[in-house]
Amino acid sequence: MTRKTVRIAMNGVTGRMGYRQHLVRSILALREQGGLDLGDGTVLWPEPVLVGRREHALRAIADRHGLSEEHVCTDLGSVLADPTVDIYFDAQVTSAREAALRQAIAAGKHVYTEKPTATGLAGALELARLAHAKGIRHGVVQDKIFLPGLLKLKRLVDGGFFGRILSVRGEFGYWVFEGDWQQAQRPSWNYRAQDGGGIVVDMFPHWEYVLHELFGRVTSVQAVATTHIPQRWDENGKPYDATADDAAYGIFGLDGGAVAQINSSWAVRVHRDELVEFQVDGTEGSAVAGLRTCRAQHRSATPKPVWDPDVPATEVFRDQWQEVPDNGEFDNGFKAQWELFLRHVYAGTPYHWDLLAGARGVQLAELGLRSSAEGRRIDVPEISL
Structure with missing residues (x-):
């Protein structure tokens, strides 16, 4: 067995997502399992190089995980000039990403x-x-399609369970505290349009690849984006004006005729089983999928409810659905996609979640904001290189 060291410059690991999901649960998790076996006698051994502006924060992370001084750098240019660095990864704030990717x-x-x-x-x-x-x-991170719930949902789609798919309904969100009397769960830049914030910019790229991968290309969008909470408090307890949208209500036309409706909000209190849920209805069956679970109801097992507002409901509707079994073990979705990307780079395996796929997500967000501003439905043209 040959071990090949792969040095990965990781920019943005001081942020929640970059640190928790990409560094700890993906790259360091790969090291803990002994590397990534390519199946040809080669094991990839990832060596993270932590890149950022705050040296003390990077060194604190390195010390916490037993990484040496050579794993920390505050000069992106010197890291990219280093011939031993193979891959550049970016988890910075959106406004800083494009320039860094161009440089890499x-x-x-x-x-x-x-x-x-x-x-x-x-x-x-x-x-x-x-x-x-x-x-x-x-490659571009498209983590939602690697979640257990959506993997089970895709299994149903691929198996023809739904028949002709009619509609997709998604609910995403939770209450993000304003920051005055309880600390906010998201950074303040998320709520400033001038800093690249906004739920449309954040979530519509997710919805694009979820819909595209499972149900078909998005062909149209009609959206309403709004700022429900106009004032918030930042990390230093100072009030600021929220200039970015914190909720968006979208209707998406899909190739093949199905309609998707997805609500996204950071100003909603959760009354569902998971923070995101998708209900898919088809001629032969329906399913509801969340982060981890998926429940289905086939046409042959569909009850016959009758509308009668004058008497209390006696049916427990949730009990009428069947749990879709795991039928396997599900790894962390971010780690699973990292493994696929590394195999793509070093073993040449197919991989289609690339920068063009990422551009489709940016396009949908851009058209969603335009739809909201103009108050109309907008067609989504296909894009290519």
């Missing part, structure tokens, strides 16, 4: 990045074109 692509590094990949479609498409021209491998 120019340096000839393979790139893997959080989304949105850029602040606008033109920039996102340019990144995809530059990467293609450079001949590097590139």
Whole structure:
């Protein structure tokens, strides 16, 4: 068995997502399991290089996880100039991402990045074109489709369980505290449009790939984006004006004729089993999927409720659904996609969650905001290199 060291520059690991999901639960988890076995006698051994502006924060993370001084750097240019660094990963704030990705692509590094990949479609498409021209491998995080609940849902789709799919209804969100009397669960930049914040920019790229991968390409969007909470308090307890949307209500037309309706909100109190749930209805059956669970109801087992508002309901509707079994073990979704990307880079396995796929997400967010501003339905054209 040959061990190959893979040095990965990780920019943005001081943030919640970059640290928890990408560094700890993905790259360090791969090291804990002994590396990634490619199946040809080669084991990839990931070596993270923590990149960022706050050296003390990076060193604290390195010390916490037993990483040496050579694993920390505050100069992105020098990291990208290092020939021993193979991959650049970006989990920075959205406004800083595009320029850093351009720099990494120019340096000839393979790139893997959080989304949105850029602040606008033109920039996102340019990144995809530059990467293609450079001949590097590139990938975009699309973690939701690796969740156990959605993997089970895809199993039902692929098995023809639904028949003709009619509709998809999604509910996502939770109450994010304003920050005055309880600390907010999200950083303040999320609520400032000038800093790249907003729930449309954040979540519509997710909905694009979920819908695209499971049900078909998004062909139209009609959205209402709004700011329900106009004032919030930042990390230092100072009030600020929330200039970005904190809720969005979208209707998406899908290739094949199905209709998807997804509500996204950081100003909603949860009355559902999970923070995100999707209900899919088809001619032959329906299913409700969350982060981890999925329940289904086939046509042959569908009850016959009768509307009668004059008497109390006697049916327990949730009990009429069947749990979809795991039928396997599900790893952390972020780690699972990291493994696929690393296999793509070093073993040449197929991989289609690339910068062009990321550009589709940016496009949907851009058109969603335009739809809200203009108060109309907008067609979503296909994009290509």
